[in-house]
Amino acid sequence: MPADIGPGTLGLGWRRECASFVLVQSRLGFLEVMAESLSDGRRLPMALEAVRRRGMPVIPHGVSLSLGSAEPPDARRLRSLAALAESLDAPLVSEHIAFVRSGALDAGQLLPVPRTRDALHVLVENVRIAQKALPVPLALENIAAIFDWPQAELDEADFLTELLERTGALLLLDVANLYANGRNNGFDAVDVLERLPLERVAYVHVAGGSEVDGVYVDSHAAPVPPAVLSLVEELAARCPWAPLMLERDREHPTEAELDAELDAIAAAQRAGCARVR
């Protein structure tokens, strides 16, 4: 029986560098692991297996399904993700609202999909194919996009909402990505937040970024900035039960710094929840 993510719990994106922190801490309620790092029957790192056996939910998070591509998702990649979900006894899996490749051209990077009805139709079909192949619910993550497709027919909130309603998928709400897109493309992230189907939130990503040539880049290489923590507070005020997960991919912090990051997220969550009462 998969262990569910407890409401309002804190989580962490597993990286090798945080193994010792994960083993000794008691404040984390769930972990997320990059699915592609464990594909093809690779063994779970010892620390991850140890906490999983103690009952910690571990969620496989894919980056290579390319659900936003014109092609349907690859059957072998889906089988691999499904097998991983089963072996981890995961409560759900997550992937991205993005495309990564077209034919033989593979960017290996999450790229935005056109926010048009035609592209949405294809995306919905691809998500349904993925859902049929997976043994657990699928959560879809909104990505950060430095550029946008021209001639969008739907804004970010409407596109996400319609996608989730037509597929029944859950939402992995990345507030850092929402902040980045709002800042780079000139819209109010709180306005988008208010219009999303927050009852579908499975969990939330929180991360820091960097500025490059005047553009805010979702690098996961810096502490979470106050503006993103502010968005965490706004979310918690509307969705107090949402589990919150810290992502850090580079410039790995010390254990004390990791604790401080989690403290900051928890404080923003408490401030938001206090507004509910």
Add this chain to the structure above:
Amino acid sequence: MSDELRLRLRQEQTQLLRGLLLSGPVPAGFDAARVELTASLLIEKRWRHVSHVRPVLVRSLGPTGRQRFEHHAREHTFPPADAQADALCFFRGVTRTTALPRDAVREQAVALARFRRRRRRAVLRRWLSGASRLLRHPGSVR
């Protein structure tokens, strides 16, 4: 209708990727500066991954290494996760014009042997995983 939509989307996405990955023209309507920034960040990510798997090669190239990698990356596209293939292609390009020190050459040879061993093991794991699935569900043939 869905096939037509997929065909049109594929054409559009391929055109964008050619602009992003192969220094082709950026399709009309896109913010060219933002697409170029995305391309640069992608190359930077590839450089980080290649530097991680070939530290001796990168050190031996010195300050010109980054620029040489940029030139390589705009001509040969690899996903950042494919660092071994990217590094091998970069290495081969460099050795066409530059005599590398022995330890950089040894680093490449060792990495290639390790990569081939891992690939054989991955193929075997996939085969065993498929075989065990077939034994558990004899009726299913995919």
